Amino acid sequence: MDTVIKVENLTKRFGDFTAVDNITFEVKRGEIFGFLGANGAGKTTAMRMLCGLSIPTEGKGTVAGYDIFRQPELVKKSIGYMSQKFSMYEDLKVWENLELFGGIYGMHDKEIKIKTDELMGRLNFEEERDQLVKSLPLGFKQKLAFSVSIFHHPQVVFLDEPTGGVDPITRRRFWEMIYDATASGITVFVTTHYMDEAEYCDRVSIMVDGRIEALDSPMNLKRTYNAKNMDEVFQQLARKSTRKAD
């Protein structure tokens, strides 16, 4: 299996504060990789570097085959991104959002049209196609936001707390969509504060004070830390934090 994300000794400093401290890991194609850590552990900073939005201070890294130092623009073209905060333009219609994002990622009009038809059918969204995004229920929006983020079939999609605040059924349906995406070969890099969702990942890393303290499958992590669930693993590791002025 080939590697989609490869990071070696990656570090980011802001003045004398080391936000990300010498992290090394790989993510394989088609994997669901959970990126966990307490607030302020350095997850967002690390993710920004992987998305080509922030140049690392030290270390090496490639995402989708491109160097995050020298080819950040090519990295951006090869990835998808979705967060709870920003997903789509609320004042545009569903199809307009798809056209806009497809266009930004360099898809041709014809391809956008075919894929829009296909997506609306698959999501059972035919009736919502001409509606403004703001009028959709939260669960619909989230499904659509995820579909938009993988519309250009990126090699890897970054999901930053994608399920915050939604009801339990919608949250689970969302994860079922993630599984479908990986079945089509897309790699998923996801952060979450729901520890039951950590169990749905193939492998999970846990960041503490800028470093990756643990990285393994949920089953192995539970065995190593003698814990009955991922919440216990997380609590054991994150309590080691000494970073106060996060």
Added chain:
Amino acid sequence: MYAIEVKDLYKNYFSKKSGKFAGIGKRQPLGDESNSVPLQGLGVSFDVKRGEIFGIIGPDGAGKTTLFRILTTLILPDNGTATIDGFDVVASYKEIRKRVGYMPGRFSLYQDLTVEENLEFFATVFNTTIEENYELIKDIYIQIEPFKNRRAGKLSGGMKQKLALSCALIHKPSVLFLDEPTTGVDPVSRKEFWGMLQKLREQGITILVSTPYMDEASLCDRIALIQNGQFLKIDTPQNIVGQFADTLWAAKSDNMHKLLEDLRKDEEVKSSFAFGDSIHVTVENGQLTVDSLKKYLIERGHKNIEIQPIEPTIEDCFMELSNTQI
């Protein structure tokens, strides 16, 4: 006397932002902005006893914040009544404002003031001093005191949360309203925060707290499960779990994704959803046995099948109730 008494409270509004009806109580259908429907009986009712931690638990857009804004006298209800410590939220709003603490969902302290200046400001507004009520906030404030000269806007999420709680407490309120204090907060900080709430309860403060995290329900004395403006259930977490109507099993096999698909195909299975490292399967009582389900799964090629009866969590209960009622 109850600390909070709510009767048939109703507030619906057409949200231009979302293009839908929002608020608390049974929502009006789209396109019906006339308000011609009689509102009696459409609202929510509940009581909170003195010294209780009462949780309002449900997803975004369920109406939690509308409820909090009415109870803290920031907006008026369309119908129904509510009292805080016996004072009516409409007629006696000034009295209520003196005696409640409110921590809104969005961080709303002064970003340009320092930690200490914010706290001093809130103390002054309520005619008190930090010294007078320091004991009440000590355990919480002590953790951010080393940064008392830092501007609030420069604090981390966890520290902002502690400062906001300190500011909401500095006038020694009798009832504390916390609107989603732990949303977006990591599991360790969430646990810490709930520890602080238990201590405040010991000091006699009544707490109404909302959260989208179902696992926090067990930390409340009583909870209301809310969805689409309506309460699905009000009770102690133990009773809600005890009233779960179906049989619940946790299932595992070598291929979890296929397991979910196959369980969904079985007509005798009422619902199946991923729950951490297993799939929770609900079956109507007496409908199916563990052995017959195992047999069905073996026929579909599953290996290492484990099926065990389990106690439901609040999340299972919420999913069951929202399935059947809405």
